[in-house]
Amino acid sequence: MAEARSAVAGLQVREIVRERSSCENIFRVWLRTAVRKYHRVRNSISNGMWPTSVHNICILCVLVFLFMLSDIEVAESIKELFWDTGDKLHVPHELPATVRAIIVACFISVVLSVVFMKLRQIILRSLLSYRGWMYEPTKPGQKYLTMLWCIAVRVVSGYQPSLYSCQRSLPRLPVPPLHDTIVRLLDSLRAVCTPEEMKVLEMQAQKFESTLGPTLQRLLYLRSWISSNYVSEWWEKYIYLSNRMPLAINSNYYCFDQSYAHPSHIQSSRTAVIIHNCLVFKRLIDREELQPLVLRGTVPICMSQYERLFSTTRVPGVDIDEICHYSSTESKHVMLQHKGFFYKVDVYDAANQILFPTTLEHQIEWIMEDAKKHTASEAEASLAALTTLDRVTWAKIRQKHFADGINRESLSAIEKATFFVSMNDLEPRGLTERGKLLLHGDGRSIWFDKSLNVQVFKDCTSGMNCEHSMADAPAMAHMWESTVTREVLEKLYDESGRCMPPGKKFKQYAILRPQRLVWDISPELEKDIAEALAKARKANDDMDLFVRDHDSWGKGVIKKCKVSPDAFVQMALQLAYYKENKKFVQTYEASMTRLYLNGRTETVRSCTIEATEFVRRTNKWWRVLGPFSILELRSRTLPSPSTMSTDVAQQTIPTSPPAWCPGVPRERDPVIFSGTDEQDVEDWLSSYEQRLTSWLRQTIEEQVCEALSSTYQPPPVSAPLTYADVGRRPAHVPSNVD
Template identity: 45%
Template sequence: MAEARSAVSELRVPPNLEDGRDSWKIFLKETRKSLIRGYYRKRNALRNGTWPTSTNNLLAVFLIVLVLLLADPAPPSRPLSLRPPPNQQPVTFFARIIWRLADYAPNFIRNAPLWLQACFLSWIVSASFFIVLMKIRQYLLRMLLSYHGWMYAPPKKVPTKIKIWAVCVRLVSGYQPSLFSCQRSLPLLPVPPLKQTLKKLLASLKPLHTEEELKKLKEQALEFEMNLGSKLQKLLVLKSWWAPNYVSDWWEKYVYLHARSPLANNSNFYGCDHSHWQPTSLPRARAATVAHLFLVFRRMIDREELRPLSLRSTIPLCMAQYERIFSTIRRPGEDEDELVHFDSSESRHVVVYSRGLYYRVDVYDSRNQLLSPTAFEQQFDWINEHSLKHKDSVCMEWRQMPALTALPRPDWAKIQKQHFSSGLNLETLQTIEKAAFMIVLTEESPPPFSEKASWLLHGDGASLWFDKCFNLVVFGNGQCGVNAEHTMADAPIIGHMWEYAMTKEVTDRLYTEKGHCIPPQRPFQQAKCNQPIWLLWEVSVDIQKSVSQAYDFSIKNNADMHLIVKEHSAWGKGIMKGFGVSPDAFIQLALQLAYFRDSGSRQKFALTYEASMTRLFLNGRTETVRSCTSETAAFVRSMSDDNIPREEKIKLFRKAASVHQELYRQAMTGQGIDRHLFALYVCCRGMGYKSKFLEEVLSQPWTLSTSQQPHQQLSQIPDCNLEPFRDKVSPGGGFGPVSDDGYGVSYMLPSDHSIFFHVSSKHSSKLTDSDRFINHIFKSLNDLKTLFEG
């Protein structure tokens, strides 16, 4: 198009690349960087591979053996017995045994001086000892971490047995691990017994089916267990012996990459910044600071300076998902998408979207230093002026290009193959793919909480690049949030990065009184920075048509989403703890009561999905807690019966809460239901079989999909219950409903004084209404509080 051709003159060429005058300097500089990066990667790989044994142990043993050999430099002239002679010291006897190994050394070693022979033997002995010690400690730690009895012990009254176990874990673990050190010592996810899974499954379906339906399911389950299920179970057990995780690779492939629905409102999730406090009202200063903090977080991951998370300061969690939260893209495919991750050496820029125009911003200066927030703010100011000047020089479809990523995956794959496989469009697309992340600078200023959350979930139809690992969205009033793609990492991982940046804004002074970024302190000096590069598109008539249709589809899809975010500020988890109930169980029971009331005269219960983690195991991701149990149903029905005494209702409540906690623990320790059933189904289809039983139980819709948002994952964080920090907590984030006639509920318990709820549904459904349901949630919470207070 004419707009694209006329805009080519705006394309900036980075300094020192205009000709070949400095090619040798550039070559030497890049070679030096590559060697340094290679050194640190090899060093980290060595440390991670040998943890929990330190390479210092290798050096210590080498020196000790060398001293012993040099203290007795004469090799034995006669055969040694297994016991030292009475007149010979054990140390000397041990040294002579080692000297005997020289007989098996190559000739050039045996003919070498004694000191060289001693060095060679010391190295052989110390290396052998080190490898044996390393393997023993790794397997011993894996065995210790396979024990999960600690999860059932109350934190305030820990039994002696658990204390001894914790001491053993810390002794075997040794020194503080780096980010990926614990991976080799994590246990493998076990395959639960088939009979156990089927028994739990039928129990979970009891509140949702009639007696006749349950009888039929029991017959199908028994037939499956005795025939096909037994074969599939053996295959899963076999896979669990050699695969890092028997389910995670299939989960990523078939649940995420094989899904053909649009990412917007279906897969991607969002997160919000501070609830009531705002550090600055200047959007570009806010974008600069948060982007800088994100890149510092990436540097900590690359250097493995970020410490692995642990439960109760003892039990490490799997950190594998942190490898891909930056510089990752989900490429569309007609049948299956592809997740592509770029190394940090290839991804040295971010891409900024402003007024429909895209810009590449290099994040390092000429000295390979990370850009400071002040430097970022200057870059964003330039982009703001440039986009304001040129926003009318391009067609509407140019500005709506991100709408293509909101299409169903096969449609976007066909368009990308047809129009983005060569030329200028391919270059721009590759720049976006290799970016560390996206930054969206929008002039919109939606009010909190619901309107802001809706924008973060699906944008305005033409701003968010949903394929990208995550989009940092900064609004015109200085507020911000994040939209993240789900395939590469789960919410707790993005939440960890987000919490790091938001906490820094609270604890550190990052803005001036006028709201601008504070200049870096001396002796740091920012070197020369490349000017942002305007990324161009070649927009043909066919692309215009595709983009226009994609935008219309996106607007229609977004209009159907009904998202409500509301704060319950009357009280928080402190009240629940005072009742002696787990806050998560308390809220889950309130959600079940709310849904029962929301169903009206139908008086229905919902198949409920509550996300739990399995990161106690290698490459673990999530598991499902089926929160709607028979005990929960009994309690919920009792709340509608005035003839049941209050004490009986409390008894039913505590029983339901206890069962829920037990299910949650089982899910965390690899004894859940749904990932096992999913893996059985994949095996079944892969072997060419069909199972009516598996298809029926796995096709039931998750009418109520819930998740508790992670918080306080940092080791050092201000107490959110203190008055100065109550307005600075995050309301968390959320997601769209899983079922067209269901609800998606996300909740955050940041302090003892407030709870945030994110409730999503679809306007097109005649059964759901987010406003109505969140009112039922609030009423249920207050009814439960009244029940306990009498």
């Protein structure tokens, strides 16, 4: 331990003020603590009172005071009621009337404000429970009822909310009826189960609904009353913390920075700016100055996940893991890994200011020079590989080798860090290799237990790896987008790529030199580390990832076809999987539930009966029209989703390509295919495949882009393909025809 502490000393950098006397330091520490507690209490009161505020109480107090001293005869009875309230409060009559009026006015204004506050919170919670706006387009096209609802929400809501102000007004996650839950479950299974399997499932569902189901439903209702969110707690405990699989690849996720543009070519400068920007975002969270997210400028969403973005670690356990979140007083440093060494870098100076990027840059350069003077052992450089093990094995190793001594102290420094930063000498070639390194690293460059891992490569590209149990990707993406955006919007680098120096008025107070962690690695621990690294690299090699930059067209083209981009991607996934495996499987899509208090995600089953029918029919047309013309076919011939109730008997299948299809001679008017043999359909497809092949290869993308940008309408077809043709089987087509 003495060797670890010997690295602590003052670092000489530009514009650093010397430490003051010990008495003055004690006073400054006490003052900072008092100010921090004051802001914490103030934010708690403000959040508890929202959508009202202290200003409303003050204004109401003044109005009541003036009313009590006024000579309005019409409201004499109300004035007498106010003065009688003073008598019931035993306000001494010896006091002047003005003083008595002030006391009574303060009491009445507080009581009325509390009543109005609770009333507004209840009304706002009821208004926010309305979900009809989600199924309506934005202006124009909204119903008058929805527009009135928007106005009511804005009137009842307060102004200038802080980060957690809207939490008390968010509705709780409702419990769906038991019958609806069972029906939706069966519908989600119908697309992937055989008729025989569905009969068994339906019998089991009926038995469950009449026996055990109602009892469990009542218990679920009871839990929803006593819990802020009856799903999120179970989701975090049983889906994440109870999972014994390794975090690497299986749970943690990653995010890029800019794909190609990099604001600096100096690794230390880029790392310093990223650390600084992350700390600025953390300060906004700590002070609750970050504006809460609001959908369509009206509907707030839950912001509780932001509390654990930083200074959070997932501690492994034999049976279940534990999430440890540290306060700002405990977590005042970041952990930086470079050339196999771990460095504890204090990111606040003696005045509790965030270190300026130039100061951080000097700290990092000192680390780079220090790492060159030493050589880390293979075991020490591979310590992070232990976090790639399954949770049971890692928990046992942690209890055995990191329970006391210098290993415990060094591990505690990592777990209490604000976040983990890795500066390595890897230079990823292309997006795919960078994605793999951000997802799993080289087996020892990511501390997977930390909520946030930032990697900065030698070529100054960067990204983050995040632990999933603390928060979902949208919250982390918000932080990361703010971090990389500040690099562009603010001038943080000079022309040479170095960090911009601070202004003349800025003074950076004394800081400590980075502390290199020291470990006591026994032969047994060294063996465990080597085995962990070997398993990690084997898993990394077995993981297949391909990242492609698709810039030909994006969501704008999809929206022109009046299709949801999310639905388009989901159907593309179903089609791709079916073309590869010739079958359908249950599909998981995460849907955000942050419209409710403490909401996280819920499962959406995108593999439905309609989706499977769409995929089968699209797969038939694919060989003839190609992917882009399928998209054009949807926009040209299918009505909007509101017409999905079209009579099935009127659905037809054209026997020739649409007349607007370029490059195809129209030999005859379309007729209705009435055959019942699947071979007839195959023969028809083959007859047109030869004529379209050359055109598909040469002009498909050009023609489709031109067609999408044009405004002409295709000529009417006697037998148009309806939307229901894609979603379900026509009545006159037998079941053996796919």
